[in-house]
Amino acid sequence: MRHTARTALAVAAFSVLPQLAFAHTGVGATHGFWHGFEHPVTGLDHVLAMVTVGIFAYQLGGRAIWAVPTTFVALMAVGGALGISGIDVPFVELGIALSVVVLGAAVAFGVKAPLALAMAVVGFFAIFHGHAHGAEMPDDASGLAYGMGFMIATGLLHLAGIGAGMAIGRFGETHGTRYVRGAGAAVALAGIGLVTGIL
Template sequence: MRHTARTALAAAALVLLPQLAFAHTGVGAVHGFDAGFAHPMGGLDHLLAMVTVGIFAFQLGGRAIWAVPVTFVALMAAGGALGVSGIEVPFVELGIGLSVVVLGAAVAFGLKAPLALAMAVVGFFAIFHGHAHGTEMPLDASGLSYGLGFMSATALLHLAGLGLGMAIGRFGETHGARYVRGAGAAVAVTGLGLVTGIL
């Protein structure tokens, strides 16, 4: 467990440190970084999906602990570039909503997907999240700093999900797994509410 925690923290540091270093290069850059950082925090769908990516990675274990979150951040950056460039991606809101449902269900059912499949699924959904961030960038924001902001916030949310999975896991192998799956079920149900417009 300690080795897993160290691996997760090291991965988060590798993702965050360069971004934080480049984020504070002037007033426009700071504004862009702040706006980008706030964007994933401002929507329930983004929050749930990104935290659940961390829980899913924890549940898979092994290399997935760093590979799944890093894949999400990388493909989200690509989606953000598409959004900033004005390139359309169809069904963005639906894709974001379905990401909450699918990721929550994967955790709820304790899906032990092969690493490549897990990375492909989270990467696919990350494009929708990134595109939404990119299209909502403030006009006066620096694109680079804005992107670094939402990437940093996302990495922190993934880390929170990993930490939550580890914390729940401390209840013991049997009960911990049950609680993790219960959390996934709650996320999936909330996602259904978002997709159907009930929430």
């Protein structure tokens, strides 16, 4: 089961590389990388969701610490390829906003989901984030460089979330858990603000 899940993720990640590579190849590689890198880190919705994925992974512990963020990045690449290719995904903005609500709530309530379910949930939402990144790729950017940019930025945001969870956890088992859940509640509230258009 574990081997199958890892293989599926690897296939999903590598299957989109040709599509990313052939989108505007050889044009504006550096330009594409930095545009891709800045896209996730300049949007509040993306930052909140991706950092919270890291916190959620930390909260679950064990294999989830690497499997949950890896799933997000792999499925986000699929969504990015769809966006670059001009293939429509419905309700992208709503999906992104709801990801903030759901992930924040999962952390706030200390949900101990089975690993497969946690991977499925973050993977589902990752497609919306990836599609948004891909659809907004500049016309003169290299698709491969742009894709690598937003994937690396996302990975760093996940690491920031894992690090934040670990740092907060150092306050002690009781207080640390309370602070982590409080952070999740704040994220969920921000997500509600995004869904309703307040933020």
